[in-house]
Amino acid sequence: MVEEVYNRVKALYKKKKFPVVLGGEHTVSIGAFKAASELYGDLTILQFDAHTDMRNEYNGSKIDHHCVMARASEMAPVVQVGIRSMSAGEREDIQPDRVFYAMQIYDQSTWMYELLNKLSRNVYITIDLDVLNPSIMASTGTPEPGGMNWFDIINILKKISEQVNIVGFDITELVPNKENKAPDYLVAKLIYTMLTYKFITGIK
Ligand SMILES: [Mn+2]
Secondary structure (H helix, E strand, O other): OHHHHHHHHHHHHHOOOOOEEEOOOHHHHHHHHHHHHHHOOOEEEEEEOOEOOOOOOEOOEOOOOOOHHHHHHHHOOEEEEEEOEOOHHHHHOOOHHHEEEHHHHOOOOHHHHHHHHHOOOEEEEEEEHHHEOOOOOOOEOOOOOOOEOHHHHHHHHHHHHHHOEEEEEEEEOEOOEOOEOHHHHHHHHHHHHHHHHHHHHOOO
16 A cells, blocks of 8 residues: 555656645555655655654554654654654654644644744645544544644644645545534645645745
């Protein structure tokens, strides 16, 4: 699956297209990281997620949603936003000055400028929907209390698009619920808002 995503994203880059990868499991991002990091030397992989996903392996596998950002960090520098849960072991693997905890970004905005200063010229964005507050995003496998609200994430994504070259993004971990359509619409709107920032209002 990782190879397949890698080949598809690479083919899109070859045609000068902009890749948007949708999950499903966060593991779908790994092939896209590989294609983006091969093409763009000066790349940062920017993660929005409740969890660090920094375990080197899980249940004997290195290809797992617990390990997504461990794989990313082998390919490019990583910045992590919205984190509010990790295993004790992962504390050793994170880079504290490149993690913006949910608690630290709650109800203030100065963190945004610190984040922008940590990004390189090219940025690939990976969004695990559990970065959002479960009050607006309940349709995900591992909801965590707290987290970003709609305008929190929209505001920072807009600022990023005005300062760096976004080279692709993915949105993962949607688990649709027939009884509550709002999260599905949120994701659709997040995708087209990000495309608007990329192609209409952001830097060219
Ligand atoms: Mn994740």
